[in-house]
Amino acid sequence: MAALLAGAAASPALAVEVTEREAVRVCADGNLLPFSNEKMEGFENEIAKLIGEDLKKPVTYTWWPQTIGFVRNTLGARKCDLVMGTASGEELMQNTNPYYRTVYALVYRTKSGIRAESVGDPALKDARIGVVERTPAVNLLRRYGITKTEPYQLNTDTRVNNPARDAIADVATGKTDAAVIWGPIAGYFAAQQSEPLTVVPLIKEPAVAHLQFNISMGIRGDEPEWKHWLNDFIKRRQDDIDRILLRYHVPIIGPDGTLKTADASAPPGYRMDNYRAPTPAGLTGASTVTVAELRGLIERHPDTRLVDVMPTPPRPADRAPPAVWAPPPRRSLPGAVWLPNVGYGSLSTDQERYFRAGLDAVSKGESPPRLVFFCEPDCWMSWNAAKRAVEWGYSNVYWYADGATRWQEAGYALETVQPFAGGGASN
Template sequence: MNDTRPARTASLSRLAAGLVALAAVALPALAQAQDEPERKALKVCQDPNNLPFSNVAAEGIENRLADLFGKAMGLPVQYYSFPARLAFIRNTLRYKLPGEDFRCDIVMGVPVGFDQVSVTKPYYRSTYAMVYAQGRGLDDVKSVQDFLALPPERRQKVRIGLYDRTPAAAWLNKHGLVDQGVPYQMMSPDPAQYPGELLEKELSAGKVDVAIVWGPIAGFFAKRVAEPRLTVLPMQSEPGVRFDFEMAMGVRHGEREWKQQVEKVIETQRAEITAILRDFRVPLVAEGGTLLP
């Protein structure tokens, strides 16, 4: 099976969607034990412009989760912001000058299997989604299978926007749709770029007819974009293409007690976590990839 993972990131997007896309090629991380300090704050590593996951105005999914975790732990929430690029973990979670504290202690969204951090137990599983603008000739498409069943002469006219290094590319290749793909760069060097641009700007403006993005991005911007209205069709994994991934949190390797503390909150606050995800319209899927109601 093709296991192309969603770079909050971390694209899954740059951090979640981006991290998800890059998890398969992450560099090995050291696992040495470390002395664990007393936590006086929940120090969160975040991308400052990464909606729907995080931003400096604390409007993202992970900002809401950080508030929840801070309250559960009895700790004030502090952020260290750094644009999510290939060196995000090195410049945030791992960065420490002699005699100083680490810049931050937790990344709120990383894909399971991302070995640059010590990954907690997962707190949700989502999937990629196909998104189209209503009123532009695709309103009769109610599922991904409906799209694939369109007459060839109609389907072949559809321009499909996708981020590079995501499962969407493998899916287009499998279904003979490569020529219709319009690729966009996931890890742009432009810090002003954010994961939802493909929907909020390109799709909305009619530059593409369909977009395939990580589910949390799809759900958030379908809610946020008022005109045109966007329809979200979650995609199921299929032979050769994996679309659904588990997301967890990341701490430094060797900080076992801190990881256990974070995992305890994941367990005790699962209902509240799920409520936050649903409020952001994140498509949630079960273990086998079945979409949850």
């Protein structure tokens, strides 16, 4: 992270305060998921977008590999004005207030028989454990006398290497038995493996292990108004920030020391109104995927079924029956089946029959099918539809909350789809 990288002081005479900014100029790594990339698929990209929307300013990027010299060549050189993630207390930059607290995590294969919640668990005594060199995880393993490790390089060219991602992949393939990796990276890449992995945020380790860190934004020291504005933004938009982080499987530690849950804001039943509003970060019984995770899922499993539940627009007032009116076609993800109007909180008999017929049609040929439900960002229709599929007994359900718009914004093509024709009326 930028918190560990060399930087340089800037001249106070060149300070630009928040009211004078023409754009939100972000310093970021162009190939460092889950944090950021040039396709805007990282959680720091999404949070930066919130800042731009709040300021009504465009967001621009200076890309630089996040290794030695990152701060000096970006923020310090005044090519950009904001580093989205740095450990609080970092002296190379002025820190905002923290906007999340996270922790290192233990990762192992779910089917391995390991049930450890601490690295000190006897089940890990003879395990080969992956660890990134010169991180707090190394000290933790030493504390427990674990020497059978698989080391991964810390400082590397992120344009071609991602050692922490490789450590997670090696657990999945069985090269190693477990890994202790920075929580945001562990959660994100564990969710993308074909082999089910268990991720245990290490909140039960002794405090002296120092595995938990507050994460802030980094700015230059001569811009107090910019800092005050960002602190106010974090306070006002904390719930939105948390939803983004949890969608990316970042383990977030709350003020009480417990982990925040992805579905904490979900209703006990279905969402019944105001369907275009901020959604929870997750859904019990379903796997939540981001743009990049969905791409990976499709690449690993080409027979993944995409189910678009975006409703059809209402019939115009001047086209009341018996006037002929056909809803416009939908631009959706390639290969998606469009089942409009099945994401309402309460379905009519015809709508439920139509939904079941659509799921039956897309599920043929594989058991259990991988069903990915989506519509648009902040769309409860897809959350309701995925929840209903879970309750109907589908066991391999995914919820893609970003929707078709974010897919297109990441540079991927959409195609025109027509409503599914089987099963009766969809209205």
